[in-house]
Structures are given as C-alpha cells and as structure tokens.
Amino acid sequence: MFYNLRINIFIYYFFTTVGFLFVMYYFLEVLEFSDAYLLLAILATLAIFSGVFISKLAVEPFKNHLDNIEQLSKETLHELNLPIATIKTNTQMLSKNIDNEKDLKRLSRILSASSMLEQRYNELDYMIKTHTTKEINEDFFLDVLIKERIDFLQAVYPNKKFNLKLDRVNIFNDKIGLGKVIDNIIDNGVKYSQNNDNIDIVLKEKELSIQDHGEGMDENELLKVFDKYYQGDADSKGFGIGLSLVKRFCDKQQIKLSIDSKLNHGTKITLVFK
Numbered sequence: 168m169f170y171n172l173r174i175n176i177f178i179y180y181f182f183t184t185v186g187f188l189f190v191m192y193y194f195l196e197v198l199e200f201s202d203a204y205l206l207l208a209i210l211a212t213l214a215i216f217s218g219v220f221i222s223k224l225a226v227e228p229f230k231n232h233l234d235n236i237e238q239l240s241k242e243t244l245h246e247l248n249l250p251i252a253t254i255k256t257n258t259q260m261l262s263k264n265i266d267n268e269k270d271l272k273r274l275s276r277i278l279s280a281s282s283m284l285e286q287r288y289n290e291l292d293y294m295i296k297t298h299t300t301k302e303i304n305e306d307f308f309l310d311v312l313i314k315e316r317i318d319f320l321q322a323v324y325p326n327k328k329f330n331l332k333l334d335r336v337n338i339f340n341d342k343i344g345l346g347k348v349i350d351n352i353i354d355n356g357v358k359y360s361q362n363n364d365n366i367d368i369v370l371k372e373k374e375l376s377i378q379d380h381g382e383g384m385d386e387n388e389l390l391k392v393f394d395k396y397y398q399g400d401a402d403s404k405g406f407g408i409g410l411s412l413v414k415r416f417c418d419k420q421q422i423k424l425s426i427d428s429k430l431n432h433g434t435k436i437t438l439v440f441k
Contacts (some may be wrong), residue, residue: 176221183217240291247288253279279322286319289343303343309336309440310370316349317368324357326364333370338440340420348413352377352436357411358381360433373440380433388430 173337187210251268258278265271310333317329356366360381384392393414413436417424423439 179221183221187213201321238335249285251281251288253284255285264410282319282322290347304339304341306339307342308336309338309345309375310334312346313368313370315350316346316353320353321437327357327365329353329394330365330366330367334369334372336370336373336440340371340422340440341416344420345417348438349414350376351410355379356434356436363433374437375440376435376437378433378435381428383432383434384428385430389426392426 190210198230203423212404217295255278257283258274262271262274262278262349265274311332313333321327323331353366353368356379358379360366363380365380367376367380369376393410414424417421417438421441424435425436425437425439428434
C-alpha cells in the first residue's frame with residue numbers, strides 16, 4: 168500500500184515539476200510574455216491546486232487506513248464486552264453455591280482475571296475516545312474514583328496496605344484518564360517500596376497526595392523522573408513511561424503536579440486540581 172503511494176506521489180511530483188518548467192518556457196520563449204507579475208500569479212495558482220492535490224493524494228490513504236483500524240477496534244470492543252460480562256456474572260453466581268475453599272480460590276482468581284480484562288477493555292475504549300472526541304471530561308467524585316482504583320489494585324497487590332484519608336471532593340475532569348494516572352503513581356510507589364507495605368493516600372479539598380515509604384530519590388533523579396523511558400532502577404520491570412504519562416496528562420488537564428522525595432525515606436506525589 169505505502170510503496171504504491173510513494174510511487175504515485177513521485178510520479179505526480181515529477182510531472183508537476185516538468186509541467187511548471189514547460190509553462191514557464193512557453194510563456195517566456197514562445198509567447199515572449201513580458202508581464203512577470205501575471206506569470207507569477209498563474210504559476211502560484213497552479214502551485215496551489217497542485218499542492219492541494221498532492222496533499223489529498225498523500226493523506227487520504229492514511230486516513231482510510233486509520234478509519235479502518237478505528238472501526239476494527241470498535242467492533243472488537245463490542246465483541247469483547249459480552250464474554251467479559253458473562254464470565255464475571257456467572258463466576259459470581261457460582262461462588263454463592265460453592266463451599267469448598269480451594270474451588271472458591273479458583274473462582275476468585277477467575278473473577279480477578281476477568282476484572283483485569285475489563286480494565287484493559289476500558290483502557291482501549293478510552294484510547295479510541297481520546298482520538299475521536301475533543302472533550303471527554305465529566306463531573307464525578309474523586310474520592311469514589313480513588314476507592315474504585317484501590318479496590319482494583321488491592322487484588323493486584325494483596326500484600327500492600329493502602330491507608331486512605333479521603334474527603335468528599337467533586338471535580339470536572341477526564342475520569343478514565345485520571346484513573347490511569349492514579350494507577351501509574353501507585354504502581355511506581357509499589358515498585359520502589361519493596362521493603363515497606365504502606366502506601367498513604369490523602370485527599371483534602373482539591374489536593375491529592377500519594378506517599379510511599381520506599382527507596383526515594385536523590386536530587387539528580389528528581390530532575391529526570393518525568394523523562395520518557397527513565398528508570399531509577401535499571402533492573403526493574405517496565406519501560407519507564409508511567410510518570411511521563413502522568414506529567415503529560417496533568418499538563419493537558421492543568422493539574423499542578425509536584426514531587427517530593429528523599430533517598431531511603433520514600434516519595435510523595437501531589438496533584439492539585441483547579
């Protein structure tokens with residue numbers, strides 16, 4: 168597809184250039200045209216029409232390709248929704264009629280896995296919406312969102328203790344995107360606090376702080392922590408893009424982001440909402 172596109176653009180550009188040279192030659196040598204301004208006006212008009220056609224020739228296949236990918240993604244999402252909901256519903260129903268502890272643990276793992284699939288479903292749906300709509304903000308209670316994310320993360324990190332102090336706070340923001348931000352901050356806190364199980368989460372008025380009690384960072388690391396692909400620990404899992412995504416989201420939503428960290432004493436990340 169793209170190989171043929173390159174050939175078509177090259178051919179059109181080549182013949183367009185030859186055409187411009189021929190027009191100039193015809194006017195200047197054959198007709199002995201002396202009005203330079205009129206000649207420039209004619210050439211500029213031809214250049215504009217040529218530029219419009221070339222841009223259409225170059226962009227249209229990409230647009231069609233992206234539209235097809237978007238349509239396929241939407242259809243795939245639609246098909247995934249039903250089996251995920253079916254697994255969760257039937258697993259919950261089965262757990263009510265089973266007393267065996269081992270079987271209950273197996274069902275619990277199935278339910279946890281289906282919840283993770285549902286989370287990925289929501290994230291893919293969110294990514295499609297961010298590319299197709301300009302405004303996805305909504306009114307919601309931030310404390311409720313935090314509790315929802317903690318319920319999800321507790322299943323992922325069962326040994327961690329999340330200490331919550333949450334005021335009732337209503338905000339207008341991108342709910343799904345902010346949920347991903349909270350997940351990323353907590354995930355980093357867990358990753359770099361292996362020797363301490365406590366994560367403190369405090370929401371007061373329009374300020375949210377997430378504090379771990381792990382390795383912490385020195386001043387040099389603090390300068391790099393929001394850089395894409397930066398990792399304080401080269402041996403840790405992941406690609407080091409979590410906090411760069413957090414920074415980008417906060418900048419877009421005009422959320423004040425600050426980080427306070429001390430080596431061997433943990434890290435505190437604070438978000439201040441408008």
